Amino acid sequence: MKILIIEDDKILSDTIKQCVQKQYEVEQAFDGQEGVLYGEQDIYDVIILDLMLPMMSGYEVLAELRKNKIYTPILILTAKDGLDDKLKGFEDGADDYLVKPFEKEELLARIKAMIKRNNRTYIKDEIIFKNLKLDTKTRKAYIDNKEIMLQGKQFDMLEYLINYKNTIITKEQIFDKIWGFNSETTTNVVEVYASGIRKELKQYNYDKFFKTIRGVGYMLSE
Amino acid sequence: MKILIIEDDKILSDTIKQCVQKQYEVEQAFDGQEGVLYGEQDIYDVIILDLMLPMMSGYEVLAELRKNKIYTPILILTAKDGLDDKLKGFEDGADDYLVKPFEKEELLARIKAMIKRNNRTYIKDEIIFKNLKLDTKTRKAYIDNKEIMLQGKQFDMLEYLINYKNTIITKEQIFDKIWGFNSETTTNVVEVYASGIRKELKQYNYDKFFKTIRGVGYMLSE
DNA sequence: ACTAATCTTAAAAAAACATTAAAATGCCAA
């Protein structure tokens, strides 16, 4: 596991390094240009990026990296009053934020979360939960290598749930993810689709893993 | 996550509610007095406050809340020409501004940012009291790594108590936090739930840590 | 021992969810 710190303040950079070097390998860049250069190698698991940099702002670094198709998760460091930057940065594909000053524990927790998240979101063409396999290229699903039939949104929803297996996902999250934020329909469709997916899973006794957490949401769990 | 809207215009208030209720629990106050009353409960993650209110202005609400040591992040709504107000409000300890009319997206982004900024206590997914563990991701509870069964509000209540372990929490606080303080039911439900939680804890002799402080409330303490 | 507060229980009520089928919509090919 490798982390890149892009931060011009040597003292802060070293402090961060201290925090994380027990668990990760660390490299440091001290200005934006250097940061892009390093980042483009695409060998890091997380990039910690300060927004306030000389020469080339953190914001530009972010844009440049994404332009070059580097999708390493980026954690942005920002001062307390940089709220607008914050919003702008989120739009531009930053993954998380940390407001200075911050706690060591919080930094570590966020890094951990980003790595975890990235592992799931990383575009795989095979998504697997036990013997249930989703092929995102052909959009076909299999249990024990036998195909089960899932129609469009059923496939999407199951994919989402597998990506977040062992985590409760609320109906609203599912709805927002699959139907889009301001869709007209009600969240009742989520229940309908849950039912449909269960019916398919049932053939191979996999419906038992598809759990309802009443008042909260759904979870795919072993 | 709970949000309080203090806004006398019923239509605007409801519109805001619509925007955010997918992601947050919402309560509404329709004048300043009511707003202070609600806000003082200190159970919200964000307060949305209109400056133009009958009887008691938004400033007074803000000042009153801060005087009572309520530091809930406050997002102020202000009309386009109220620029001076803006400066004044910032002095008085508002956290952010939004000029009417505004976009749903901007509102959501600012709320999100405020919560994040405020969150010194970042989202833990494990909450621990001795060998009692609550996993908020799966909403499962364990003692000595053996699962105990807690239904919805039981889980919430125990989570609350663990977060404030070794501190006496009144029944009213629990009630306000879990049920919302304008709920119809009586605080007797708290006792019912306390009883249910105890029953589960008893299996592992953990009920002894769940103490009743007669005339005051409950405490989880070693 | 008395009283007020709290505990416990179980039944009633209310939500939340599951399931289904029909209606609506969209899509493709003839």
Place this chain on the structure above:
DNA sequence: TTGGCATTTTAATGTTTTTTTAAGATTAGT
């Protein structure tokens, strides 16, 4: 375009679980 097919949405009904109520039992403090 039009008909047929597949998917999506709506809506009604049935099921399950949680939540609330309420009343009697218990407990702690005086």
